[in-house]
Structures are given as C-alpha cells and as structure tokens.
Amino acid sequence: MSESARPPSRESPAGRSRGGSPLPRGARLCLDYLPAGDAPRLRDLLDGGPWRDDLKRRVQHYGWRYDYRARKITHALRLGPLPLWLTPLASTIGDLPEFERVPDQVIVNEYCPEQGISAHVDCEPCFGPAIASLSLGGAVEMVFRHRQSDKSASLVLPPLSLLVLTGEARYDWTHEIPARRSDTIDGMRLPRTPRVSLTFRTAIREP
Numbered sequence: 001m002s003e004s005a006r007p008p009s010r011e012s013p014a015g016r017s018r019g020g021s022p023l024p025r026g027a028r029l030c031l032d033y034l035p036a037g038d039a040p041r042l043r044d045l046l047d048g049g050p051w052r053d054d055l056k057r058r059v060q061h062y063g064w065r066y067d068y069r070a071r072k073i074t075h076a077l078r079l080g081p082l083p084l085w086l087t088p089l090a091s092t093i094g095d096l097p098e099f100e101r102v103p104d105q106v107i108v109n110e111y112c113p114e115q116g117i118s119a120h121v122d123c124e125p126c127f128g129p130a131i132a133s134l135s136l137g138g139a140v141e142m143v144f145r146h147r148q149s150d151k152s153a154s155l156v157l158p159p160l161s162l163l164v165l166t167g168e169a170r171y172d173w174t175h176e177i178p179a180r181r182s183d184t185i186d187g188m189r190l191p192r193t194p195r196v197s198l199t200f201r202t203a204i205r206e207p
C-alpha cells in the first residue's frame, strides 16, 4: 500500500442518493479514495488471504473475529493486530474527521454476481460510531432503509470509493446490498462483476 500523500478525494454530490432521495445524514461517499495504483496489490493480498466460507459469501476477518450468530466480539475472538499491509490504510481512515481512533477491526466481503448482504445495522455494542467501507471491483447499489419510517435511499458504490457511516446513517438506517445479477446505474442495466469490500471498524471490547 503506497503511503504517498493522498490528494483530497471527491465526494458524491451533496447529500443526494441516486433517484434523488436524500442520503441518510451521516453517510459520506469519498470517490477515488484509494489511489488506482494501490488496488492491484491489495487485491493480490486479499486473494491469498484467509477466506472463510461460513456465510453465503466469502469473508476474511482481521483484528477481531466477529461472531455473526451471537452478534458480539469477546477476548476469545481477538485475532491480533491488523496485518502490516493493512495498517497504512487503517491509519489514514483513522485520520478522517468521523473516526475517534484508528480502526482495529476489518471484515473483507467478497460478492460474486447474485450475492449481497441483507439489511442490517452494524453491531452497536461491538463497534464504535464510525464505519468505513472501501470498494474494489465492480460497482454495486447499496440500499438504505430508515428503521422508524418507510424512507429509503440508494447509492452506487464505485470501485476505489470509501463509504463512511456515522450518526443517523450508522444507527437509524439499515444498509444492504441486494443479491442481484445486475444493477441499473445511470439508466443502464449493468451485469454485476465480482466485488470485494473492506469494512474498517473500531472494536468495543468486553470489559
């Protein structure tokens, strides 16, 4: 991972998701967050990583293993510090204004066409108030649904972008990636291609 100075990244148009409904407050998409030249090495490192296939999609856990069933992280699930190749990225994400400290937990999700992630709020007692997902590979649509109303919004996550969720977007809205074969992006039906995301979080440890 290059540690070269990162140019200020572009953001998605102020607070608007596709279709025009406002993005949940506290959601911010940084376009071209990862320099394109850093992506191939990251993809190679992930390809050779410790994939787990206990879900419908393949995942890798770093820092702490997350127990999807019990929805918690315990001392027993500590995997150790993030690998060295992830630490420069974790520390630049930790410098974002939304983060109080450097993320120490990362989940890598691999989505083949027709795979998604169902509507959820990232575990509230397990992880801190800011969450950031870096996208690699094919673009997908993420859908947000307000937990107390029928409001929804959706956003295309392009490769190299970083989605940061805090506040209402983190706690009051669910997010999901519909399991589909294609997405309609800018009026065009685009078949899905494999996508990998890395989600950075700060673990809240058991006392």
Ligand SMILES: O=C(O)CCC(=O)C(=O)O
Binding pocket: 107, 109, 117, 122, 133, 157, 175, 177, 197, 199
């Ligand atoms: O793949 C993504 O961008 C989101 C992943 C996600 O929501 C999660 O791991 O909790």
Ligand SMILES: [Fe+2]
Binding pocket: 120, 121, 122, 175
């Ligand atoms: Fe999530």
